[in-house]
Amino acid sequence: MTESGSTWPAETINALVDRYERPLLAYASRMLGGDWQGAQDAVQETFLRLCREDRQKIESRVAAWLFSVCRTRVIDMQRTNHSTPFDSSQIAVADESPDASEAIMDAEDRDHLYDLVGKLTNRQQEVLRLRLQAGLSYREIAEVTGLTIGNVGFHLHAAVRNLRDSLAIS
Amino acid sequence: MSDSTWDDPNVTAYILGELSNDEADAFEQRLRNDPQLAEVVAEARNVTDQLQVMYTREPSQTLEISRREKITGISSPTPATAQNTKAWRTTLIAMATAAALLLLVGIPSLMKQTTKLGSVESAVAPDRNEGAMMGESPIAETESNEFSAMLEEDMDFSEESADSAELESQFDAPGDTLGGSAIMGESKSKMAAPGVAADNNPLAADREATEAGYGTSARQQALEKSLAVGPTAGSGLKPAAMAPAPAGPASKRSSNAKMNRKMLAEGDEIGALADGGQADPFGFADDASDDDQLASRDKFANISENEYKRVIDAPLSTFSVDVDTASYSKVREYLLRQNRLPPIDAVRVEEMVNYFDYEYLPPKDDADSPFAAETDIFSCPWNDAHRLARIALKGKTMKPEERPLSNIVFLLDTSGSMNSANKLPLVKKGMEMLLTQLGENDRVAIVVYAGSAGLVLDSTPATRKRKIENALNSLAAGGSTNGGQGIELAYQVARDNFIAGGVNRVILCTDGDFNVGTTNTGSLVRMVEKEAAGNIFLTVLGFGMGNHNDNMLEQISGRGNGNYAFIDTDKEAQKVLVDQVNGTLVTIAKDVKLQIEFNPRKVAAYRLIGYENRVLAKEDFNDDKKDAGEIGAGHAVTALYELIPAGTEDESAPPKVDSLKYQSPAGLTDAANRDE
Numbered sequence: 001m002t003e004s005g006s007t008w009p010a011e012t013i014n015a016l017v018d019r020y021e022r023p024l025l026a027y028a029s030r031m032l033g034g035d036w037q038g039a040q041d042a043v044q045e046t047f048l049r050l051c052r053e054d055r056q057k058i059e060s061r062v063a064a065w066l067f068s069v070c071r072t073r074v075i076d077m078q079r080t081n082h083s084t085p086f087d088s089s090q091i092a093v094a095d096e097s098p099d100a101s102e103a104i105m106d107a108e109d110r111d112h113l114y115d116l117v118g119k120l121t122n123r124q125q126e127v128l129r130l131r132l133q134a135g136l137s138y139r140e141i142a143e144v145t146g147l148t149i150g151n152v153g154f155h156l157h158a159a160v161r162n163l164r165d166s167l168a169i170s
Numbered sequence: 171m172s173d174s175t176w177d178d179p180n181v182t183a184y185i186l187g188e189l190s191n192d193e194a195d196a197f198e199q200r201l202r203n204d205p206q207l208a209e210v211v212a213e214a215r216n217v218t219d220q221l222q223v224m225y226t227r228e229p230s231q232t233l234e235i236s237r238r239e240k241i242t243g244i245s246s247p248t249p250a251t252a253q254n255t256k257a258w259r260t261t262l263i264a265m266a267t268a269a270a271l272l273l274l275v276g277i278p279s280l281m282k283q284t285t286k287l288g289s290v291e292s293a294v295a296p297d298r299n300e301g302a303m304m305g306e307s308p309i310a311e312t313e314s315n316e317f318s319a320m321l322e323e324d325m326d327f328s329e330e331s332a333d334s335a336e337l338e339s340q341f342d343a344p345g346d347t348l349g350g351s352a353i354m355g356e357s358k359s360k361m362a363a364p365g366v367a368a369d370n371n372p373l374a375a376d377r378e379a380t381e382a383g384y385g386t387s388a389r390q391q392a393l394e395k396s397l398a399v400g401p402t403a404g405s406g407l408k409p410a411a412m413a414p415a416p417a418g419p420a421s422k423r424s425s426n427a428k429m430n431r432k433m434l435a436e437g438d439e440i441g442a443l444a445d446g447g448q449a450d451p452f453g454f455a456d457d458a459s460d461d462d463q464l465a466s467r468d469k470f471a472n473i474s475e476n477e478y479k480r481v482i483d484a485p486l487s488t489f490s491v492d493v494d495t496a497s498y499s500k501v502r503e504y505l506l507r508q509n510r511l512p513p514i515d516a517v518r519v520e521e522m523v524n525y526f527d528y529e530y531l532p533p534k535d536d537a538d539s540p541f542a543a544e545t546d547i548f549s550c551p552w553n554d555a556h557r558l559a560r561i562a563l564k565g566k567t568m569k570p571e572e573r574p575l576s577n578i579v580f581l582l583d584t585s586g587s588m589n590s591a592n593k594l595p596l597v598k599k600g601m602e603m604l605l606t607q608l609g610e611n612d613r614v615a616i617v618v619y620a621g622s623a624g625l626v627l628d629s630t631p632a633t634r635k636r637k638i639e640n641a642l643n644s645l646a647a648g649g650s651t652n653g654g655q656g657i658e659l660a661y662q663v664a665r666d667n668f669i670a671g672g673v674n675r676v677i678l679c680t681d682g683d684f685n686v687g688t689t690n691t692g693s694l695v696r697m698v699e700k701e702a703a704g705n706i707f708l709t710v711l712g713f714g715m716g717n718h719n720d721n722m723l724e725q726i727s728g729r730g731n732g733n734y735a736f737i738d739t740d741k742e743a744q745k746v747l748v749d750q751v752n753g754t755l756v757t758i759a760k761d762v763k764l765q766i767e768f769n770p771r772k773v774a775a776y777r778l779i780g781y782e783n784r785v786l787a788k789e790d791f792n793d794d795k796k797d798a799g800e801i802g803a804g805h806a807v808t809a810l811y812e813l814i815p816a817g818t819e820d821e822s823a824p825p826k827v828d829s830l831k832y833q834s835p836a837g838l839t840d841a842a843n844r845d846e
Contacts (some may be wrong), residue, residue, distance in 0.1 A: 010242060013242060017233065017241060017242075021233050021238075022231065022232060023231040025230070025231045025232070025233070026225075026230055029211060029231075037230070040234055040237060043237075044233060044237040044241065048240065048241055049231075058731040084354050094352075106297050113221070117221070117224070129222065129225070131186060132225050133225040133228070137188065138183070138188050150179075153180075153188065154179050156179070156182050157178075157179035157181060157182035158179075158182075159174050160214050160217045160218060163217045163221070164214060164216075164217045167217065
């Protein structure tokens with residue numbers, strides 16, 4: 001293949017950003033404990049790397065690639081953050097602002113389930129989000145998280161089971 | 171429930187579609203033999219469904235504009251393509267509202283004569299530089315008011331709510347009015363049919379200027395025009411929303427317009443108002459098909475737009491009318507709450523048009539027929555050379571005290587998937603609203619279905635409100651759905667309390683997720699049809715997004731002689747269950763079919779806008795066994811045709827068929843030349 005075959009046309013990048021920016025931001029933001037600016041940084045960096053990456057190498061598995069790069073980036077950020085001194089100006093405030101009427105209508109029942117999901121282990125929350133929000137397959141989740149496929153299935157099922165139990169109680 | 175059944179991770183893998191075909195087959199085998207496992211699967215599915223909804227609803231963010239520009243700046247040397255999705259989404263909503271307003275106001279006011287374009291100019295011109303010079307010239311009078319379209323109605327109703335009322339509109343109107351426009355042309359020594367359009371539309375020059383400036387595609391001309399019509403129609407569109415986005419490379423824009431055309435749901439030209447409106451600012455921002463995979467298991471039947479037909483080959487156009495409105499509220503839900511474009515097949519144009527009230531006059535109280543009909547021809551806002559024909563029917567209205575006794579059975583879906591604020595609680599609210607409309611002689615029963623079907627409230631006079639409210643309050647969502655059983659029970663209850671000559675109706679409230687038991691659409695449809703023959707009709711109210719089976723609901727309501735509405739908010743519930751309660755409950759005509767004959771002298775080709783799945787063969791018109799749509803009290807139906815006037819050469823018309831060897835072509839009757 002020629003050189004041009006391995007670069008990304010602008011339309012493709014645009015389409016990929018449109019397709020993945022929301023789930024990636026949600027994923028990164030969750031892993032960073034709601035740090036909205038941090039999530040923006042991580043996702044931006046992820047896409048920038050994508051542009052530099054050889055297209056042929058990753059085109060067939062671009063979803064998994066994006067999430068695993070984003071994940072690595074987030075983990076790196078967490079490490080650096082720990083080593084820097086506390087600076088209150090750096091603390092981002094999450095700006096999750098749905099429109100008011102929607103917030104009222106949905107708040108009640110969403111919050112309940114949301115809270116329950118928040119009580120799951122981090123691992124379970126992560127696989128749930130990757131599967132149900134980002135739409136990754138077990139195989140892709142395994143690639144992103146470094147778990148085995150069987151392990152992914154196990155964690156997901158455990159998460160569903162836990163939620164079912166806590167929903168039944170409440 | 172045994173916990174060991176829950177130990178198998180395949181349960182979740184099965185629900186999420188992660189098992190290989192062999193594994194899935196084996197699992198289903200087990201499922202059939204093991205009721206406990208089936209229960210576990212249903213519960214787990216309930217959890218994943220709720221999670222899916224939760225994640226869909228989660229407030230989501232997009233990248234900041236500057237960041238996105240950085241990314242696109244790297245990938246392409248021309249950063250002109252960098253876009254801010256968020257801003258577009260807002261614009262999109264504005265556009266959608268505008269489009270809706272257009273549908274609402276545009277049509278009637280297009281038919282009024284002499285609307286000044288001054289407001290258009292002020293709104294549009296700032297962004298179009300010198301283009302809009304034609305501001306002060308009035309839109310030429312549209313023909314409609316000049317010529318009273320003759321509508322010959324041949325209505326034959328044995329009784330008022332006649333079974334199988336057929337409305338035969340021997341409709342020469344297109345011929346008439348178009349003929350009319352020709353006459354007008356002569357008498358004012360102006361305007362032959364194709365010419366009318368150009369004269370009619372002072373915007374033409376405006377658009378040419380725009381074209382010169384931006385090199386926009388033909389598609390976009392139509393859009394700009396339709397935008398321009400907006401304020402004329404008094405919709406108060408904000409200039410900002412209308413301003414075309416700064417021009418990108420021309421070729422790019424036109425290809426985008428095409429892409430949007432494809433992905434945007436309209437399928438139909440009337441939709442071009444909405445469609446065009448969105449195409450421009452939305453650009454290549456979104457890839458709806460990708461989004462769809464992500465978020466939703468909503469199912470829609472495929473819609474393919476009606477084609478043009480030559481009048482010579484097919485002078486009769488026959489279709490069945492009905493006044494479902496679900497599609498509009500559904501699309502609204504997509505645009506306003508999910509910030510996404512609806513899937514193409516979610517948009518049924520006729521439902522968009524019929525959603526709104528155009529204040530048609532109902533028939534007089536002493537009129538013989540339960541309908542008033544109205545027809546009009548006016549210029550086609552997206553194609554100067556074409557015409558739009560509007561055919562409107564208005565059913566007679568009914569005062570609350572005239573409404574016959576009602577025997578209503580609510581069939582409520584209380585499965586786990588209904589457990590969200592815009593579903594079951596909204597159902598309850600809607601029912602409470604409806605109760606206020608019912609009197610002492612009306613009876614209400616409530617059947618629920620979830621894992622198992624049950625009678626929550628046996629048929630009770632509507633005045634015993636306390637009892638009914640208690641029953642309502644005891645409802646809670648849980649378990650999976652067996653639509654089949656519930657619907658059987660509901661019909662059973664309705665039959666037991668049948669009121670001869672009254673309203674007997676099952677009202678199904680569901681999110682349409684029939685996931686256990688008889689989920690076969692075909693067998694449900696057959697049952698519903700059988701009951702409709704026994705005069706128990708079905709109304710379907712759809713709730714909520716996520717796993718809405720639009721196709722099935724539209725089908726069963728159509729076959730069940732009922733109507734189908736989608737309820738997304740309190741207001742919509744108010745509209746369907748209070749303001750239009752008579753239309754929802756009382757059917758004044760069953761199997762309403764419309765047949766329209768076009769005069770080939772005047773009309774070269776025509777295209778029915780919307781009603782794609784309701785087109786009938788011309789023979790069906792006189793075949794009373796053919797099921798067709800129903801019209802409720804006070805309902806109005808509007809059908810639009812796009813016409814290509816005779817004498818216009820138009821590439822969108824289908825090619826001619828070679829003439830027959832063994833038959834001579836049928837000649838025109840004298841009537842064809844008489845402009846009647």
